[in-house]
Amino acid sequence: MHYHIPSDEQVLNGLKKVLEKFRTVSSQNKLKTLVSKKLTAKKKNYNVSGSRLRNIAINSDFVKLEIHTREGDPKKLLTKCPVCGNILNRVKNLTIWGGEVTIEFRCKKCNYWTGKKKRIPTRYVFHLKK
Template sequence: MGYEIPKEDEVKEILLKIMKRRGIIESQAELHREVVKHLKRRNKDYKLSEKRMRIIALATGKVRIEIRYKLTDKIIESMDKCPVCGGDMVRIENSTLDGENVIIGFKCTKCPYWTGRNLRVPIRYIFRYRG
């Protein structure tokens, strides 16, 4: 049995209706359940990943995502893509007393994610409507 992928506009419409009604949703899993439930009313074969839903939510400009993190011991030297939204990461630099620039972390150009040299792993997303 196959599945279908809903169009971005369809996901966006449902997502914004839910967010407008609820205002805040405390977890990605909870929002995903709600969105998928509404999508399946339109087409029982629809499938949607949590990551795609999160990226669409960010792209609306009407949903703010707060990210809770776990700090790890893993030291990172470079990071190209954001683990939250897939956006480009840029270096956060600082000047030393010698005038040399050193990398102290990385930040996303699209969403609020950032990490220092010790990798910060997202563990919870909180969604807030800001229509």
């Protein structure tokens, strides 16, 4: 089977059609299958990688990404966002009572965040933005 690599615009259009139909898609793999199927309609087989699809979704204005995570190694340093590859911003939070400082890392692009206990992404849910 021969596969074509779709353009960003094609992926974006397919993604929009899929989300307008389903509203919510509960995993990246499911979304990949649905978008690829949508693009394949014109007798060509298209294949889009999951991470590329995720990034196009993050950069679009109609997708709300829900990130499910598990706990990871607290010693591991994260400099880049594990979801979209953007730079993580360090945020300090002072608690009101004890003046204790907690450090958080946040991604401005996709809203991923993590504290000392690292949040490792395990599943993505894609919602159509209202």
